[in-house]
Amino acid sequence: MYVNTKEILEKASKNFYAIPAFNINNLEFLIAIIEGAIEKNAPVIIETSEGAIKYAGNGDIYRGANLFVKMVREYADSVKIPIALHLDHGKHLEYIAAAVKAGYSSVMIDASHEEFEKNLTITKEVVKWAHASGVSVEAELGQLSGIEDNVYAAENVLVDPEQAKIFVEETGVDFLAPAIGTSHGAFKFKGEAKLDFDRLKKVKELTNIPLVLHGASSVLKQFVDIAEEFGADFGGAKGVPAEEIKKCVELGINKVNTDTDLRIAFVAGVRKYLKENPKEFDPRKYFKEGMNYVKEVVMDRLEFLGASGKA
Template sequence: MALATGKQILDEAKKKGYGVGAYNVNNMEQIQAIMAAAKETQSPVIIQASRGALKYSNFTYLGYLMKAAVIENPDIPVAMHLDHGNSLETVIKAIDLGFSSVMIDGSLTEDGKTASTYDYNVKVTRSVVEYAHSKGVSVEAEIGTLGGLEDGVGSGKIHLTDPKEAKKFVDETSVDSLAIAIGTSHGAYKFKGAANLAFNVLKEIRALIDIPIVLHGASSVPKELIDEVNKYGGKMPGATGVPIESLQKAIKLGVSKINVDTDGRLAITSAIRKVFIETPEKFDPRDYLGPARTALASLIASKMKAFGTSGHAKDYAPQSLGDMKKLYATK
């Protein structure tokens, strides 16, 4: 089995200077599509489930599907990651399910909607780090807040990360990777005008901290996909994202993990809408979920190539989680 922790995958990516996409999953077809893309491009991969996605699947269903992805792909390093965990309790549930990597988002309070204080963030992150590391699981935290909403999570207000505060936070929490806010947003409507990311802030943070940096809300919202959705009866006027060139620049400046959810949703939605409009007589779920799976696999493969992840699966020698436990015990 090629289960890897987020730390193993991201430390390696940071060392070699490429980005690893973390792709959100809710169902079997999404998981299969992402793994097919990883296999085709020989990329390490992070499959991530939000708290909302786990709840939707009664936790266990999605957990077992993600485990199947690991078991079916022994040559591909895969991290099973919890996206936007809101409490130690959620983190424990995910680790019990076999997750090898967790995010605790202490930039928001437990309701997932209100911005928290720095002290709260440190406290909740430390408690998660202590528990997760004892189980050999790595931890991502967040400092600063993004715009937009993801599964109902988010304060809706952008608050850029303060580089000095980020450095202090990493020192005080021993977290393994850090999500920062440099102007990206969750969802399909990220910018009113042109995309504007605070690369100067990213540069300052990179100079001060030594762990992998994570970018949330980093879908590109490609115009072709939006046009396709709208052409087949959708209604998404003015949707915008982060251009792939900006993401490549962010990777060069030190971002290692790039979260992508919206673009996958768009690929699936456009493929399903097309089937419904062009062949309204079809009613077998496989007739529309199959094309959705194919469309998603091709989108993810193009991301893996653009982020520089492709070809790097062979670089890793993923240890078992047991070994990771030892690794943390010696820390």
């Protein structure tokens, strides 16, 4: 069933677990994610970036947004688990408007690169017109370093908990992504992950709304190894260990974004299949191998975030 993202996350916040939000660009990822969520009897959030919307619409963002809504709703309306569709990292108002008009469950306004007051003003305006259409809103405070799908920052700028309190109260935002030290992309850290748990705990205490962890892929070694065995080069890729993410959930994170892990798993499956079946040219067959690996990632994440059985 197709639901508002806020409905899923408020329940998670009240009961101390998190929902993974999985990025998609095409039908194959959507099917794998929903199959995994059904098997785990878990609610799930599907995300698209601005780049995915442009890609799906072949340059027409309204067509792309409408296509994703129709695709996700078609699957959601035929199953019993709660499914939401979210716009990830909405940096341009025209993409946010396209998602709201198309019927997304929620949108993110990411003005985290702006000064605090300007971020607050922009977010407040987006909340006003998104809420008028029944669409919930995510915003971000602080910045994550790294690059992933046109989202880029040179360095981490961690969230100020006192500013987070003011921001939430004045904007009316439904859930917040506080920067606590994670990073976008497959090459997150030069050493070990260093997340600011005390900062996260304080933000939760002061805001008391669902919180979001961006840059949270774990870069799973088993899929990196398979992909590299069959020709990929992910040397030096590092993610956030599952134990660190679990601690974040204990301290108030309720939505955990995942993109890189799915991409690596899919590439691993496709590379392996094509190498072992050099005469095969039916994409339904080699995509299926990638989809099976994506489903494994989805089920694993639903389990350790505590979302399994929560549908």
